[in-house]
Amino acid sequence: MKINKLLTGATIALGLATGAFADGHEKTKVGFVYVGPVGDGGWTYEHNQGRLAVEEHFGDAVETVFVESVPEGPDAERVMTQMALQGADLIFTTSFGYMDQTINVAGKFPDVKFEHATGYKQADNVSVYSARFYEGRAVQGHIAGHMTESNVIGYIASFPIPEVIRGINSAYLHAKEVNPDVEFKVVWAYTWFDPAKEAEAASVLIEQGADVILQHTDSTAPQAAAQAAGNVVTFGQASDMAEFGPFPRVSSIIDNWSPYYIARTQAVIDGTWESTNTWDGIAPGMVEIGEITEAVPAEVKASAEALIASMEAGEYHPFTGPINKQDGSAWLADGEVADDGTLAGMNFYVEGLSGDIPQ
Amino acid sequence: MDLSAINPILLLASLMVAATPILLAAIGELVVERAGVLNLGVEGMMITGAVCGFIVAVNTGSPWLGFIGAAIGGALLSVIFGILTQFLLSNQVATGLALTLFGLGLSALMGQGYIGIKAPSFPDWHIPLLGDIPVIGPIIFQHDPMVYLGLAIVAATWAFLKYSRAGLILRAVGENHEAAHALGYHVMRVRMLAIMFGGACAGLGGAYLSLVRVPQWTEGMTAGAGWIALAIVVFASWRPGRLLLGAYLFGGVTVLQLNLQAAGAAIAVEYLSMAPYLATIAVLVIMRAGRAPGSLGQSFHASR
Numbered sequence: 001m002k003i004n005k006l007l008t009g010a011t012i013a014l015g016l017a018t019g020a021f022a023d024g025h026e027k028t029k030v031g032f033v034y035v036g037p038v039g040d041g042g043w044t045y046e047h048n049q050g051r052l053a054v055e056e057h058f059g060d061a062v063e064t065v066f067v068e069s070v071p072e073g074p075d076a077e078r079v080m081t082q083m084a085l086q087g088a089d090l091i092f093t094t095s096f097g098y099m100d101q102t103i104n105v106a107g108k109f110p111d112v113k114f115e116h117a118t119g120y121k122q123a124d125n126v127s128v129y130s131a132r133f134y135e136g137r138a139v140q141g142h143i144a145g146h147m148t149e150s151n152v153i154g155y156i157a158s159f160p161i162p163e164v165i166r167g168i169n170s171a172y173l174h175a176k177e178v179n180p181d182v183e184f185k186v187v188w189a190y191t192w193f194d195p196a197k198e199a200e201a202a203s204v205l206i207e208q209g210a211d212v213i214l215q216h217t218d219s220t221a222p223q224a225a226a227q228a229a230g231n232v233v234t235f236g237q238a239s240d241m242a243e244f245g246p247f248p249r250v251s252s253i254i255d256n257w258s259p260y261y262i263a264r265t266q267a268v269i270d271g272t273w274e275s276t277n278t279w280d281g282i283a284p285g286m287v288e289i290g291e292i293t294e295a296v297p298a299e300v301k302a303s304a305e306a307l308i309a310s311m312e313a314g315e316y317h318p319f320t321g322p323i324n325k326q327d328g329s330a331w332l333a334d335g336e337v338a339d340d341g342t343l344a345g346m347n348f349y350v351e352g353l354s355g356d357i358p359q
Numbered sequence: 360m361d362l363s364a365i366n367p368i369l370l371l372a373s374l375m376v377a378a379t380p381i382l383l384a385a386i387g388e389l390v391v392e393r394a395g396v397l398n399l400g401v402e403g404m405m406i407t408g409a410v411c412g413f414i415v416a417v418n419t420g421s422p423w424l425g426f427i428g429a430a431i432g433g434a435l436l437s438v439i440f441g442i443l444t445q446f447l448l449s450n451q452v453a454t455g456l457a458l459t460l461f462g463l464g465l466s467a468l469m470g471q472g473y474i475g476i477k478a479p480s481f482p483d484w485h486i487p488l489l490g491d492i493p494v495i496g497p498i499i500f501q502h503d504p505m506v507y508l509g510l511a512i513v514a515a516t517w518a519f520l521k522y523s524r525a526g527l528i529l530r531a532v533g534e535n536h537e538a539a540h541a542l543g544y545h546v547m548r549v550r551m552l553a554i555m556f557g558g559a560c561a562g563l564g565g566a567y568l569s570l571v572r573v574p575q576w577t578e579g580m581t582a583g584a585g586w587i588a589l590a591i592v593v594f595a596s597w598r599p600g601r602l603l604l605g606a607y608l609f610g611g612v613t614v615l616q617l618n619l620q621a622a623g624a625a626i627a628v629e630y631l632s633m634a635p636y637l638a639t640i641a642v643l644v645i646m647r648a649g650r651a652p653g654s655l656g657q658s659f660h661a662s663r
Contacts, residue, residue, distance in 0.1 A: 036579070037467065037577070037578035037579050039467065039470070039471075039474045039577060039578040040577055040578065041577060069579060154621070185621045185622075185623075186620070186621075187617055187620045188628060189617075190632075191582075193582070194582040195573045195575075195577050195580045196380070196572055196573060196580065196582060196584065197613065197617075199573050200373070200377060200613060200614060200617055201617050203373060204373070204618050204621050205621055207369045207373070207618075208365070208366075208621045208622065219573075220475070220577070221573045221575070221577070224573060224575055243476075243477070354623055355623045358628060
């Protein structure tokens with residue numbers, strides 16, 4: 001399984017190297033490293049939409065290159081090095097698992113700017129950026145809590161990292177708020193993209209009584225599995241996945257990277273680029289909520305929209321106390337709002353969730 | 360932990376389904392290797408079959424035609440491998456790896472316009488009488504026809520290799536191609552046919568993913584299933600009966616580990632994921648009988 005990915009990555013890197021030609025460097029060159037194929041219909045698809053938006057916005061002033069299906073690990077370092085050697089001025093590395101590789105390569109190329117998605121390690125020429133997906137998860141949890149009849153909600157998680165754990169916690173808190181009997185079954189798939197495994201995980205959760213499936217993996221396979229089961233609700237992940245609406249897909253979280261990518265490319269062109277830590281949510285438009293379909297009762301849709309509006313206005317934070325940790329110890333006091341530091345490194349479940357986070 | 364949440368009947372039933380794609384790909388590769396050819400391009404042929412099957416099924420509306428298209432697509436890709444290795448005598452390992460890479464790229468290209476489209480549905484067979492037997496019925500007799508076709512291909516391959524004259528010739532070619540050549544058998548013809556059979560089976564396995572298991576087209580959707588199929592052939596020590604066991608073991612572990620997780624069991628995922636590979640190594644060490652075909656991976660030219 002690993003070998004083929006390694007080889008794919010290596011060959012693509014080779015292809016890129018031979019395809020590179022010196023062109024006097026008048027254009028700004030922007031590179032993108034993707035963890036999945038651009039046709040995954042989810043995470044990587046949206047990053048590629050951002051890349052296309054950059055191309056469209058700047059026209060001939062900017063040239064973009066990308067390498068898809070790059071495994072998280074040493075091979076990523078090789079791909080990034082190749083891009084930097086080819087003369088890329090700005091490189092977006094779009095998966096959590098590229099964190100250390102990005103820092104390493106950035107150290108070797110101090111003149112190249114790097115942007116690492118969803119990580120937390122910064123350097124002089126490495127910015128980090130992410131979206132507050134947990135705001136979207138709050139909306140999903142709210143709708144899921146209302147929609148479930150079996151009171152069992154299945155959650156296909158990818159890797160046990162803070163971003164995913166935040167999503168589980170946020171969804172759970174808001175499902176529990178509207179439905180105190182709700183129970184979460186979490187399955188760790190240990191992949192961002194493996195349609196067969198995701199389909200299997202969805203079927204397993206459905207067999208074990210879940211009638212709502214939330215996913216933090218990138219393919220649309222769980223949607224198809226839910227559709228086959230007939231009475232199971234799903235939400236689009238990373239991309240709208242509207243082709244599965246109005247049922248089973250009743251809403252979605254859409255990542256909108258385009259404004260950020262355009263702004264950062266502009267900063268490189270202007271020479272104003274600085275290492276920053278960006279974490280935007282619903283309000284600036286980095287996280288969008290896909291259309292809530294008619295399969296959702298009108299009053300639930302209205303309350304979900306009210307929730308979205310309150311987060312958009314900055315009046316409500318999904319992690320507002322009182323919230324206890326899973327072991328019962330207090331985390332947030334009544335009315336207290338979680339700080340970004342704790343959220344960024346979140347490694348615990350909130351009270352009420354069962355099971356352990358794999359270490 | 361709440362193990363009662365796992366329904367053993369549904370678990371075994373989904374095990375049969377999960378094992379089918381790797382079973383199909385592995386039985387094809389087994390025949391190829393018994394003929395003395397090592398084709399590491401299973402992954403590439405699977406994914407090409409997946410996209411060919413999907414395209415045909417979507418355009419004709421018939422999943423059956425889709426499966427036929429997948430078999431043809433996989434076989435055509437394997438012909439490239441056959442020509443390169445059998446007639447141009449290229450290195451089989453390198454050519455096989457190249458075939459995988461080529462297949463992944465080709466399928467992504469062919470599938471461009473098919474992302475996000477749904478496949479025509481392929482309903483389960485509820486076999487009358489047999490399907491109504493309690494416990495066994497839902498486990499074994501309520502699947503889609505491809506599950507049974509996969510089992511039928513395994514049984515037919517077993518009988519073919521063991522009892523038929525053609526099967527004996529194929530094995531002779533695989534064990535010692537020079538002796539087979541001296542006896543007047545067409546080594547290259549036998550091998551080309553075996554390679555095409557392997558390609559067709561891998562194509563069917565891929566199409567099972569894109570038409571039944573997932574069912575839609577996404578790039579890279581086989582996600583390493585072809586490599587697992589290769590491991591199963593070694594695990595089975597090149598015997599169809601053990602191959603069935605191996606496919607269920609490898610497929611079963613995936614389903615079981617997801618089930619245990621959903622039920623809240625505290626076994627680390629890593630242990631379950633490595634289990635089938637440990638079993639493969641154990642089999643290789645313990646069962647000395649599992650000897651590879653004598654001419655496996657060697658090029659043959661009649662002039663030598």
